[in-house]
Amino acid sequence: EPEVTQTPSHQVTQMGQEVILRCVPISNHLYFYWYRQILGQKVEFLVSFYNNEISEKSEIFDDQFSVERPDGSNFTLKIRSTKLEDSAMYFCASRERDLGTYEQYFGPGTRLTVT
Amino acid sequence: AQSVTQPDIHITVSEGASLELRCNYSYGATPYLFWYVQSPGQGLQLLLKYFSGDTLVQGIKGFEAEFKRSQSSFNLRKPSVHWSDAAEYFCAVGERGSNYKLTFGKGTLLTVNP
Numbered sequence: 001e002p003e004v005t006q007t008p009s010h011q012v013t014q015m016g017q018e019v020i021l022r023c024v025p026i027s028n029h030l031y032f033y034w035y036r037q038i039l040g041q042k043v044e045f046l047v048s049f050y051n052n053e054i055s056e057k058s059e060i061f062d063d064q065f066s067v068e069r070p071d072g073s074n075f076t077l078k079i080r081s082t083k084l085e086d087s088a089m090y091f092c093a094s095r096e097r098d099l100g101t102y103e104q105y106f107g108p109g110t111r112l113t114v115t
Numbered sequence: 116a117q118s119v120t121q122p123d124i125h126i127t128v129s130e131g132a133s134l135e136l137r138c139n140y141s142y143g144a145t146p147y148l149f150w151y152v153q154s155p156g157q158g159l160q161l162l163l164k165y166f167s168g169d170t171l172v173q174g175i176k177g178f179e180a181e182f183k184r185s186q187s188s189f190n191l192r193k194p195s196v197h198w199s200d201a202a203e204y205f206c207a208v209g210e211r212g213s214n215y216k217l218t219f220g221k222g223t224l225l226t227v228n229p
Contacts, residue, residue: 031214043159043205043219056213091158095215102147102166102215108158 002026004107006092012113013082021077021110023092031095032075033104034067036060036088043091049075082114117142117208121220128196129228136191136223138180138206147209148189149217150180154202162204165189176200201227 005024013019025032034046047057049067057065066078075094079086089111093104118141128134140146147166151159163174170182180191189206203222209215 033214033216035217042221043207043217045216045218048214048216050214056216102209103149103161103164104215104217105161106151106159 004092004094004105006090006107006110008110009108010111010113012115015084015114016081019079019082019112021079021090021092021112023075023077023094023107024073025075025092025094026096026105027073029094029096029105031055031097031104032067032069033093033095034077035091035093035106037091037109038085038088046077046090079112082112084114087112087114117146117210117218119206119208119218119220121204121206121223123223124221125224125226127226127228130198131195134191134193134196134200134225136204136206136225138189138191138220139187140189140206140208141187142208142210144211146189147211147215148180148182149207149209150174150178150189150191151205151207151219152176152202153205153222159205162191196225196227198227198229201225 007022032049037043047061048055064080068076089109091109092107095104120139149164150162162178165182203224205222206220207217
């Protein structure tokens with residue numbers, strides 16, 4: 001069964017450093033998402049991406065964040081200058097075209113630790 | 116804006132007992148509703164979903180959920196819990212006008228006693 005993959009599984013970085021989290025969505029999916037989950041809290045929407053552009057972003061997704069689909073298979077989340085409060089589990093998700101299912105398939109997550 | 120409330124932070128049941136996890140949502144239109152399960156250190160796995168039609172939906176691992184519009188609820192049930200069901204359970208609502216982005220509840224942690 002096809003699945004969403006994410007790398008790395010765990011990333012440790014120092015405050016102020018740039019990080020890139022990588023995701024490979026399911027191959028025929030067209031909609032892509034990033035969510036994050038701070039330890040002990042609920043999963044929060046960050047951004048959605050369709051047709052090579054951001055379709056919606058939350059207030060969390062400020063100028064320090066960016067997303068890209070550089071090569072038609074990968075989907076990346078970049079945090080330009082990490083802060084301590086960026087420490088969280090980051091989930092990538094993808095969804096196929098609007099055929100009536102609308103379900104999002106989640107990757108296993110990348111745990112980001114900012115020290 | 117839509118929101119999801121899961122009133123129970125932590126529930127403990129004995130193996131073999133029945134289970135009901137509560138979920139209430141706030142959404143202006145007909146909601147798209149989901150239940151996801153997260154085992155420790157794992158990602159989110161979809162248990163079941165509701166879009167339209169029959170208000171009682173069946174999912175994987177023997178779970179079911181019932182959509183009740185009058186109560187704005189989408190409670191998850193299982194008749195007999197197994198030890199492997201111990202995990203965190205998240206209810207979510209999908210917003211149609213925003214590429215179906217998901218708004219999650221805070222989750223309910225399920226502990227299963229032998």
